[in-house]
Amino acid sequence: MATNELWTPERIPDPFAGVAKLLFDWIPLLLLVLGWEVVSGRAVSESVLPPPTAVAAATVDLFATGEVVPHLAVSLLRVGVGLSLSIVVGVLLGIGMSQSEAVENFFDVFLSLIYPLPKTALVPLALLWLGIGTKTAVLIVFLACLLPIVMNANNAAENVDRNLIRSARMMGTSDRRLFWKVVIPATIPEILTGIRQAIPFAFISLISAELIASEQGMGRLIRDAGSLGRYPAMFATIVIISAVAYTAVYGFEQVRERVLVWT
Amino acid sequence: MDGSIGISNLEKVYGEGTERTKAIDDLSFDIDGGEFVSVVGPSGCGKSTLLYIIAGFLDITDGTVSVDGTPIDGPGTDRGVVFQDYALFPWRTVKENVLYGLEEAGVPDEEADATAQRFIDMMDLSGFENKYPKELSGGMKQRVALARTLAYDPKILLMDEPFGALDQPLRETLQDQLIDIWGDLDKTVVFITHDVEEAVYLSERVMIMTRHPGTKKTVTEVDLDRSGPREDIVTSDEFTRKKNEVWRSLREETKSEVQP
Amino acid sequence: MDGSIGISNLEKVYGEGTERTKAIDDLSFDIDGGEFVSVVGPSGCGKSTLLYIIAGFLDITDGTVSVDGTPIDGPGTDRGVVFQDYALFPWRTVKENVLYGLEEAGVPDEEADATAQRFIDMMDLSGFENKYPKELSGGMKQRVALARTLAYDPKILLMDEPFGALDQPLRETLQDQLIDIWGDLDKTVVFITHDVEEAVYLSERVMIMTRHPGTKKTVTEVDLDRSGPREDIVTSDEFTRKKNEVWRSLREETKSEVQP
Amino acid sequence: TGGGGGGGGGTPTINFNYVVPIENAASLLAVPEIRSELPNAGSAYELNVTRNSGTPTSLNQMAAGSADVVMTSTVSFASAVNQNAIPEGISVVGVDFWDASPENYDVSVFSAPDSGITEVADLEGKTVAVNALGTGVHSVYVKGLRSAGLTRDDVEFVEMGFPTYTAALNEGKIDAGIYPALFAVGARAEGFNHVFGSADVWSQQYPFTYATAAKRALNNKPDAMAAWAEDYGALFEYVRNNRSEAATAAANHFELPTETVESYFFTENDYHRDLTVDQDALQFIIDDLVELDFIDDSFDVTEHSTNEYQG
Amino acid sequence: MDVDVRSLGASSIVDSLKSIYSLVLLLVLWEAVTRMGLIYPYFLPQLSVVIHEFVVLVSTGQMIHAAYLTLMRAFVGLAGAAVAGVAVGILCARNALFEWFFDPLIKIGYPVPVISLVPVFMLWFGIGDVSKIIMVAVGTFWPIAVNARDATRQVEQNLIRSARMMGTGDRRLLWRVILPAASPGIFTGLQIATPIALIITFVFEMVAGGGGLGALEIAGVRGFNSAQTYAVIFAIIAIGLVLDRLLRAARTRLLDWT
């Protein structure tokens, strides 16, 4: 996908071609970082845009002093628990709604109500009920991730290829076993797609909740660093949480590819 | 159990009220055990409906359909369907697909494995046991589907345009394989196709259906000597005659309705 | 301008390095203006490649391809392609699709409208002018594609398995319509198909290509009296003979390579 | 932050929230060196200290059941009482510091040296910074504007964090900013104009920030709460007697320059600090906030404050 | 599950009753439980109190003004992102140089939780409208650009060939074929971006104030007036629903050929 006509590797011997290609692909990013380094302290004040070197130093520092560790740990815990909950509940609900009309009738209306609601608007409400901190963040992450997962799981479970079900039936699969033998495996790719869609939302809601209603976590650290004028630390924290989100998104894609060898 | 099929006064209506469509109207037809019958007819005439009724996937509105003299009641392992779109389980490898019916029947692992391998070999799929369906071409997928159905040994094979999505040379190869299997395994085959040549080439009898709502129009007996190579069969006079006969009969049904 | 096509020593290579595939190898073939030529050959032998080269969509690696004696240089309105997947503009209605080429040519509105309507009528599409492609069946879509191409009046029609996705009766109807058009409008037609019967039924000459990398294998002249109804043509001896001849030649190419 | 404490026979836990380090004297409870000087912490109760971004947040924590004592200031305290936000109610148990004291530093408004803004009337039409609208700090502005016959609509308020004021004033983004004692050290060092302070506009000093306890906690773990209050008093004693050690430990703990802390903490550059809950003074400021339109209704502070926990 | 409230035809009234009963049940339960004092009113005020608060906020104009601010910020930002995102997306798909430059940036930029930049934007652009608008634009740029890029890449080769053979030149190709063919994907990008625009605006308003529904909502909690928080959430749900419907209606209308 990232290949393009600019890249004509005929002349480079094979073992190096891959590395060279990788470098070539990432030159734009390098350029951007270099530009940032040059601009910072010249065109704009260093306090407004600390140079990458300062941010890198601050990143190292955040880990060296251990300052970031408890925040990172609590953020990871929140996003992990929230996402896991949404996966469990979302899959059960999504498939449950496809199997039983009563379940569908009961939950449909709630889902249609929270569907158009930007979940971060519920932070103040969560704050009211649960106070500030982990419970609130987990709830918001959970709600934000729930819908893509429910919708994908439900959609897939309702649209399992009819002929697959017929195939199983003609080979002697009973109703009960049909669910495990056909419906679930046929739905897994879509469930994973739902989770993939949910991951960015998990991070957005985590940071939102932490910015608004938390005394710990990466969002809080960003806000504190900002309000105390520790800008390199603020940027460093953003870089760290972005790296985590990046790893989560693309790591999950790798995992999905590995799990779904058959698709 | 010999795999005979009896259809009498079958009527099938879909939907209700304004949505109501009669798909099959008063169709009677008997198929002997071990016979190879093709069904041709205009698009939408109810061929798939008929097949799925025999398979037990659809309820009937009126009449009776019985297998070995017993009215059918849902799907059963005495019948196996081969779908045009293969309907392989995408999350199972070739081998695992072929094993499915044997697992469901509770066949012991080792025996199941041997049986599955036999049909994989029969369908020229050796070497592809651990591939997933997505890695196979259309022709190979259809072979897997056939192997999967043959493996659990249904007496009756129900095939819904199984080669419809393949191109001519592949079709011909698979047709020849199917004839061999039929000769070896003694199955009743009901084969739906749009391709008159295919119908005549393969089957002992061809049922032509009228257009929507479908019923039996005519039945052509084909008495070919299928022992020689394909070249000889398709260039024989009998083949050409039968083909033209079926084609003409079918054309009467289709001609008037293909205007937009 | 008479719409003749000259191909000499054509070679087409895709990709580079380890990805390099030769698709067409040293192919020479001349088509007269107003001729109807079909091309058949095994899958992947380079039929589409050849057609798209003539259309000007692909560069050639070696040799020359000329239209009316002038080497081709990109797509041009002297040639029109009909694709198997129709390639209609989904956001345009039937009428708007047919109008496209006329708009691009700067034909005044009223005249364009009349021309478009003429071809819509010719293709039995009246009453469907304001439908979007998604609302049409496959056969109707292909008619729109044909009308769209005919409307801007290219001298050469290039058709890539245009009826490949349609079922037999529809195919036959469209084949007959195509023959009528060709008789009336005096176009050069290059028609690619997998279906030997179709090739023989439609064309004056059938070029059979070898398998990958493709080149010209044999050319069969078909001299049929096409004035009678289809029934008479396809049951004629000449038709059966030519069909068997092409079929045998093609089979030599395909037989050995369809094993999995 | 942990849940409710004190169950099952072990030592009860007290969850305590403060907002501004050092300025809230109680924040020093978070400094291990200082906490170890106190008689009860760690024995009569376990102390769990958290820092919050604002007093409303702390009170919401208390409502949700995860805080027992929090630092509150006038507006949030009065609103919470008015709205019955905390089940079973709240009670002021000790005053952390006082504003508008003539002898001590107060909440003051500064402007940039060359801005020409030297008195309240000069603020008309100007852009002025405040940490958050609707806070006790905000009310100082409004009180000041009233004194010059202006209303809150006569200036443009922008919300920003105290630490960013000085840069914003120097860059001309704002015309004036309001400084609590800790940050005023910097403002004075920059040579900014002192426009007015709360002592200039209020006729008497009043409790600005105080330790407020959940009545639920007072009822459920009275001994622990009393022990905590005793420690709070002991903290004041200890700091008065060991000012420089305390300032150093606090500066280290909160990562602030030692000189800054040393130069104001518990000196006349600091707020007036006296733990005793003067209910009349409290009533006075609550009534005044009604007058200034910060809260809707007044109430009887004797029901929401107590001196029971003093010495 | 396509949440569908489109039509209430005669036959579907029973259906909609079936699916709405749970909501009615919930609302009745809400009023009953709060009236009986089973839940502390600060956490959950009576439904009637919330509705009253809603009416008051609307009639004093507070709610309307806040909604105006929020929507203005979200949509101005979104409009900027739409222009930039569609342009960059199409260029990326059609031009090798752009693809080389932007592809890695998009790959890196897409998963960044943009919301974490709120403090940065406060530093750079202050806390006024401009800051919020730019933040929305930055946050919604990525999904719009990615969808525009992928949609353009997926434009069928044969459509482009069809146009070329009928005489469409390079310049006109963009307007005649590429844009219309990619428009469903581009629209999908906008549909994904709209809730993100709202999320960013709300959070920014909650963190930095400056009015708007987010600020009004969080003020409810800060001022211990939970009825106000609930009332604002009602408004947000209503706005979300209406926007969602409008986008779907626009889609069916503009893209009725899909």
Ligand SMILES: Nc1ncnc2c1ncn2[C@@H]1O[C@H](COP(=O)(O)OP(=O)(O)OP(=O)(O)O)[C@@H](O)[C@H]1O
């Ligand atoms: N599930 C259904 N509900 C309502 N009508 C149906 C349904 N399935 C099929 N029909 C209708 O019944 C008729 C027969 O359909 P069927 O699929 O059996 O035809 P067919 O002969 O297999 O057609 P084809 O050759 O196109 O496969 C058609 O008119 C079709 O529209």
Ligand SMILES: Nc1ncnc2c1ncn2[C@@H]1O[C@H](COP(=O)(O)OP(=O)(O)OP(=O)(O)O)[C@@H](O)[C@H]1O
């Ligand atoms: N864009 C491409 N890049 C590389 N190789 C290609 C490309 N297009 C086609 N080929 C290869 O060129 C050969 C000829 O392809 P082409 O599509 O012309 O065959 P065809 O005769 O039209 O096949 P079919 O009957 O399946 O349509 C094949 O081996 C194919 O894999």
Ligand SMILES: [Mg+2]
């Ligand atoms: Mg069918």
Ligand SMILES: [Mg+2]
């Ligand atoms: Mg081709």
